[in-house]
């Protein structure tokens with residue numbers, strides 16, 4: 321099982337036992353508003369379904385989601401989803417109490433490295449809703465550029481489609497943080 325170590329965090333595969341913690345962290349309006357698949361309010365049952373789906377996807381091999389742990393406490397989540405041949409999309413959210421401290425920047429960089437080195441991604445993509453400039457900044461810092469394309473994506477948290485910018489990483493120019501270690 322793949323474990324990714326960054327300067328401050330350990331990213332490990334999500335397990336069934338993580339559901340109660342995800343139920344707490346994901347029950348947050350900002351996460352629901354700015355992601356596609358997280359409803360609000362968010363129940364323990366939602367979290368159990370989420371964990372089951374991600375564990376099944378990992379076995380299938382088309383999505384790898386990681387619990388981001390500081391010491392042994394989960395504070396965030398990040399992952400990569402296969403959307404085409406050698407094309408992987410990254411995503412992330414950070415628990416409300418842990419924002420504004422570079423967490424997303426550190427883990428998004430690590431997931432991009434994972435997609436390229438472990439999933440053989442030739443293209444790494446991402447997206448963010450047009451009213452979420454914080455996520456845009458995170459992606460820009462890592463080396464993603466805006467493709468100029470926008471798509472409508474339904475956010476369960478808003479119960480309506482939202483316009484989303486599409487971005488792509490300049491893979492050839494990307495090296496990522498040297499602090500990242502990927503153990504398989």
Ligand SMILES: CC(C)(COP(=O)(O)OP(=O)(O)OC[C@H]1O[C@@H](n2cnc3c(N)ncnc32)[C@H](O)[C@@H]1OP(=O)(O)O)[C@@H](O)C(=O)NCCC(=O)NCCS
Pocket residue numbers: 350351352354355412413414415418419420421422423424425426447448449452453454455457458461
């Ligand atoms: C978006 C989110 C992941 C950011 O996490 P975070 O750990 O606080 O992000 P970081 O601290 O790594 O970086 C935030 C950057 O945005 C900048 N920023 C903050 N407010 C901003 C704003 N209104 N406009 C532009 N940039 C902004 C910060 O200054 C920082 O950039 P810097 O390092 O150059 O100073 C977090 O707020 C979150 O989980 N939100 C809900 C879910 C979500 O949006 N997920 C992403 C879906 S695409």
